[in-house]
Amino acid sequence: MADWAQLDDKALLAAFGIEHTKEKAFEALIKRYQERLYWHVRRMVVHHEDTNDILQNVFIKVWRNLAEFRAEANFYTWLYRIGTNETLTYIEKQKRNSSISISDNDEGENMYANKLKAEQGYDANKIEWKLQQAIHTLPEKQKLVFNLRYYDEMPYEKMSEILGTSEGALKASYHHAAKKVEAFLKDH
Amino acid sequence: MKRSDNIRNELQALGLERILQHPNEMPYTVPNGYFESLYQNIDGNINAEKMTNAEIPKSLTSSIGNVPDGYFEGFAKQILSKIKTEDTIIWTKEMPFDVPVGYFEGLAKSILASVEKNTTKSLPTRIPLYRTIQLAASLALVFFVGLGIFQANDHQLSLQKNFATISDAEIAQYINENLDDFDTDLVLNGLSFKNTKEKKASALNNISDEDINQFLIEDGMN
Numbered sequence: 379m380a381d382w383a384q385l386d387d388k389a390l391l392a393a394f395g396i397e398h399t400k401e402k403a404f405e406a407l408i409k410r411y412q413e414r415l416y417w418h419v420r421r422m423v424v425h426h427e428d429t430n431d432i433l434q435n436v437f438i439k440v441w442r443n444l445a446e447f448r449a450e451a452n453f454y455t456w457l458y459r460i461g462t463n464e465t466l467t468y469i470e471k472q473k474r475n476s477s478i479s480i481s482d483n484d485e486g487e488n489m490y491a492n493k494l495k496a497e498q499g500y501d502a503n504k505i506e507w508k509l510q511q512a513i514h515t516l517p518e519k520q521k522l523v524f525n526l527r528y529y530d531e532m533p534y535e536k537m538s539e540i541l542g543t544s545e546g547a548l549k550a551s552y553h554h555a556a557k558k559v560e561a562f563l564k565d566h
Numbered sequence: 567m568k569r570s571d572n573i574r575n576e577l578q579a580l581g582l583e584r585i586l587q588h589p590n591e592m593p594y595t596v597p598n599g600y601f602e603s604l605y606q607n608i609d610g611n612i613n614a615e616k617m618t619n620a621e622i623p624k625s626l627t628s629s630i631g632n633v634p635d636g637y638f639e640g641f642a643k644q645i646l647s648k649i650k651t652e653d654t655i656i657w658t659k660e661m662p663f664d665v666p667v668g669y670f671e672g673l674a675k676s677i678l679a680s681v682e683k684n685t686t687k688s689l690p691t692r693i694p695l696y697r698t699i700q701l702a703a704s705l706a707l708v709f710f711v712g713l714g715i716f717q718a719n720d721h722q723l724s725l726q727k728n729f730a731t732i733s734d735a736e737i738a739q740y741i742n743e744n745l746d747d748f749d750t751d752l753v754l755n756g757l758s759f760k761n762t763k764e765k766k767a768s769a770l771n772n773i774s775d776e777d778i779n780q781f782l783i784e785d786g787m788n
Contacts, residue, residue, distance in 0.1 A: 412642070421592065426634070430637075433641075434644075437645045500593075505588050506589055506592075507593050508588070509593075510592075528585075528590060531569075556580060556582050559585055564584060
């Protein structure tokens with residue numbers, strides 16, 4: 379019996395193309411990337427329930443489109459791109475439903491402040507929560523760049539593939555975001 | 567949790583030391599048993615991870631999170647089960663409504679017939695307010711520009727009509743009485759010559775030899 383966890387992405391993608399190994403290969407791909415993707419999403423949306431909804435949608439989309447996925451491309455990058463798009467769409471929808479203008483960052487900040495307060499173990503005086511508060515004052519795309527760089531320690535080159543933005547623009551965005559976070563931490 | 571030198575150096579270069587004082591861990595609380603299963607999972611997959619391009623971020627291994635017990639263990643199966651359910655739904659996705667017998671067969675013909683019948687009628691379309699304003703502004707602009715051109719042309723036409731009613735004798739009399747108002751240039755410019763060269767040649771032809779001689783004597787050129 380094959381140890382699916384030992385197979386690399388390429389082998390799993392090949393196995394996905396064969397009917398009787400399709401489900402096993404897919405299960406292995408999910409297990410490989412679920413946690414990384416989970417945290418990537420959760421850092422953006424805060425709540426576990428929201429994260430779970432997004433993650434399920436992402437993997438269902440992957441299942442439906444994996445047959446068309448080009449084998450030479452990087453599966454991890456493709457997965458992150460789907461996850462990112464799905465997360466941003468979810469946030470926009472959530473803001474619309476809360477009558478928050480997408481461009482209105484102040485109202486967005488309030489939404490996240492409330493979300494953080496509702497989290498178990500929230501303590502406004504603890505530095506780790508303060509950092510979260512600071513990050514959630516950033517516009518969504520800046521927040522995304524900051525998280526990918528600061529937490530995932532992702533190289534700009536890879537980030538550029540995922541977000542479809544030039545490395546220079548990403549560097550500028552990260553530096554700008556980091557300065558805003560620093561300023562928030564200084565004032566609070 | 568140790569932050570990589572790359573990230574540390576980058577933030578230090580920007581003079582953002584304050585962020586570095588914060589742990590780069592997610593502060594969400596830990597459900598019982600989450601860490602144990604997460605480590606087992608990562609440990610079990612560590613060799614496979616080395617074969618892929620992507621490495622598990624260090625922050626993930628120490629992330630604290632409010633994730634329900636066994637969430638990751640059952641996740642893949644949950645997704646597969648959901649996909650299967652959705653696939654089944656796709657197979658049983660027939661609408662329960664009745665359609666009159668022969669409706670689709672005759673639909674194309676009936677649409678074509680009604681289109682032919684109404685070819686001369688313009689279809690009412692709903693235009694958004696901003697489009698209506700744009701259209702009204704465009705129409706107003708076209709109207710006023712058109713009106714201006716029409717009035718200018720009309721004015722020119724009425725002048726031409728009035729001039730046409732004046733007899734040659736009346737014009738000659740007017741010129742004789744107001745000769746001072748007409749200099750040579752004005753008269754020459756009023757003539758419709760094709761080009762300046764022709765204009766000058768024509769003007770010189772009308773000057774008598776005596777006049778030319780007189781001009782040359784006066785200017786000391788003869």
